[in-house]
Structure formats: C-alpha cells, structure tokens
Amino acid sequence: xxxxxxxxxxxxxxxxxxxxxxxxxxxxxxxxxxxxxxxxxxxxxxxxxxxxxxxxxxxxxxxxxxxxxxxxxxxxxxxxxxxxxxxxxxxxxxxxxxxxxxxxxxxxxxxxxxxxxxxxxxxxxxxxxxxxxxxxxxxxxxxxxxxxxxxxxxxxxxxxxxxxxxxxxxxxxxxxxxxxxxxxxxxxxxxxxxxxxxxxxxxxxxxxxxxxxxxxxxxxxxxxxxxxxxxxxxxxxxxxxxxxxxxxxxxxxxx
Numbered sequence: 001x002x003x004x005x006x007x008x009x010x011x012x013x014x015x016x017x018x019x020x021x022x023x024x025x026x027x028x029x030x031x032x033x034x035x036x037x038x039x040x041x042x043x044x045x046x047x048x049x050x051x052x053x054x055x056x057x058x059x060x061x062x063x064x065x066x067x068x069x070x071x072x073x074x075x076x077x078x079x080x081x082x083x084x085x086x087x088x089x090x091x092x093x094x095x096x097x098x099x100x101x102x103x104x105x106x107x108x109x110x111x112x113x114x115x116x117x118x119x120x121x122x123x124x125x126x127x128x129x130x131x132x133x134x135x136x137x138x139x140x141x142x143x144x145x146x147x148x149x150x151x152x153x154x155x156x157x158x159x160x161x162x163x164x165x166x167x168x169x170x171x172x173x174x175x176x177x178x179x180x181x182x183x184x185x186x187x188x189x190x191x192x193x194x195x196x197x198x199x200x201x202x203x204x205x206x207x208x209x210x211x212x213x214x215x216x217x218x219x220x221x222x223x224x225x226x227x228x229x230x231x232x233x234x235x236x237x238x239x240x241x242x243x244x245x246x247x248x249x250x251x252x253x254x255x
Contacts, residue, residue: 032136049189092140093127093242094118099143107233108151109134113242115142123202125247126239131208131230132156132196133239146240149209150174150233157200158227163187166197169209169227175234177210180226186223188215194227 022042058186086245096118100111114120116139126133126146134148147154158179165188179194192212198205210227217223 011242030058031060052158093240094120094122096126096144096239096241098237098239099102107147107151109137109234110146110148112136112144112146112241113142114240115139115144118140119243120144120241121243123244125203125207125242125244127242128231128233128236128239130232131210132203133231133233133236135202136241146239148233150229156203156209157197158194158195160186160188160212161195162189163192163194166199167222169194175229176213177229178214179227181223181225184223185217188223188225190215192225204242204244 024043029148056211096112096114098110099113102109120136120139122136122139124136124144125138130161132149134146134151134154136144137147138145148171149169150173152171152173154171156169157166158169163186165181165183165186167179167186169177169179171177181188190212194209194211196203196205196207196209208230210229212225213228214223214226215223
C-alpha cells in the first residue's frame with residue numbers, strides 16, 4: 001500500500017494530465033473541434049471586425065466618385081451647350097465647298113465656292129466639323145476667300161468654357177494656336193475647352209475653337225497655353241458660312 005501511495009504521489013500529476021489530454025482529444029474528435037474554433041473566433045472577432053469593416057474605404061471611394069461625377073456632369077453640361085450651339089448654327093447659313101488652297105499657304109487661307117450672290121460677304125464666319133474655321137475676308141459674286149484661324153495674322157478673342165478666363169488666340173501656321181492670357185494667374189487645365197469670347201468683335205461669342213493641350217504659366221510677359229483647333233483645318237472639304245457683322249463698340253475687346 002505504501003508503494004502505491006509513493007507511486008501516486010510521484011506520478012499523479014502526469015496521470016491526471018494524461019487523462020485531461022485524453023478527454024480533450026476525445027471531445028475534439030466528437031465535436032470536430034467546434035469549441036476550440038468558437039473560442040478562437042471569440043477572441044479574434046474584434047480584430048476581424050476592424051479589418052473587415054469597409055466603411056472608411058467605402059467613404060473615401062464615395063468622395064472620390066462624387067467628385068469625379070461632379071466634374072463629368074460639368075463637362076457634360078458644357079458639351080451639351082456647345083453641341084446645341086453647333087446644331088443651331090449648322091441649321092443656318094450657307095454650305096460652301098473648298099475649291100482652292102495653296103500648298104504654301106495651307107494653314108493660312110482657302111477659296112470657297114460661294115460668293116456675294118449667295119449671301120457670303122466679308123466678315124462672315126465659317127464653321128467646320130468641330131468648331132471655328134475662319135473668317136471671310138473677300139468675296140466675288142461666285143467665290144470668296146477665307147482667312148483660317150491657324151494663320152499667324154488671325155487673332156481671336158477667346159475664353160475658357162470652364163473657368164471663363166480670357167485671352168487672345170493667335171494662329172501658328174499649324175494645327176495648334178497659342179493662347180495668351182490677360183490674367184497673370186489664370187485657372188487653366190489641359191483639356192479645357194476654348195470658346196470665342198463674349199467680348200470679341202470679329203466673331204460671335206460661344207463658338208468652339210479648340211482644346212488646351214499644354215500650359216506655360218511662366219511665360220513672359222503673360223502665361224500661355226497651346227490650343228489644338230477643334231476643326232480639322234487641314235482636311236476640310238466643306239464649311240458652313242454664317243453671316244456676321246463685326247462689332248464696332250469701342251468698349252469691346254478687339255479682336
């Protein structure tokens with residue numbers, strides 16, 4: 001009996017530990033480990049909720065999408081106005097074919113198939129697919145001469161459709177023109193739509209001229225932007241000529 005007591009005193013802890021381990025193993029086998037899994041989930045659930053909680057990400061994404069949507073809505077409204085303006089103008093005026101163009105003055109002028117007997121007079125403006133093409137400078141009974149906006153002598157008062165900042169657009173004998181701003185710090189972005197200014201004397205206001213493709217705010221004496229003309233000036237075969245009388249009010253900007 002003493003031997004049994006000594007053995008129990010020496011190995012009882014190991015024996016009980018083995019029994020507990022065996023019971024746990026048997027319980028896990030019967031329950032397929034569910035209690036252990038539930039305990040793990042209980043202690044880790046708060047952290048899982050934090051990591052799985054999508055609200056901050058959703059909120060940030062929502063702010064980004066709302067800002068983008070507002071920008072797109074503004075651009076869409078501008079384009080709708082421009083489209084309506086173009087449709088209105090193209091339902092009026094006279095369509096004329098381009099019948100003459102010199103290789104040496106390709107970006108300067110062209111001859112049209114309509115003249116004074118068709119109502120095409122000096123001062124009339126010409127529109128093409130996309131926007132402003134130029135201004136009629138001379139007319140005979142059956143033909144007329146058109147000065148293109150890409151000609152270096154062509155100067156157009158313009159404004160930005162988005163921010164309304166204004167300046168002077170000069171032709172460069174190529175597909176692009178240079179816009180010189182009146183303000184030292186204009187609100188201008190690449191992609192801004194350029195329209196004829198409300199104060200220009202040679203063209204009606206609100207006609208699409210082009211789109212800003214690059215900006216130089218450090219240019220002296222005034223900031224500049226390169227504008228790609230929206231009308232395909234190098235490929236035109238027809239233009240729509242609109243009668244227009246230049247303004248003479250000395251208070252208006254010229255051009």
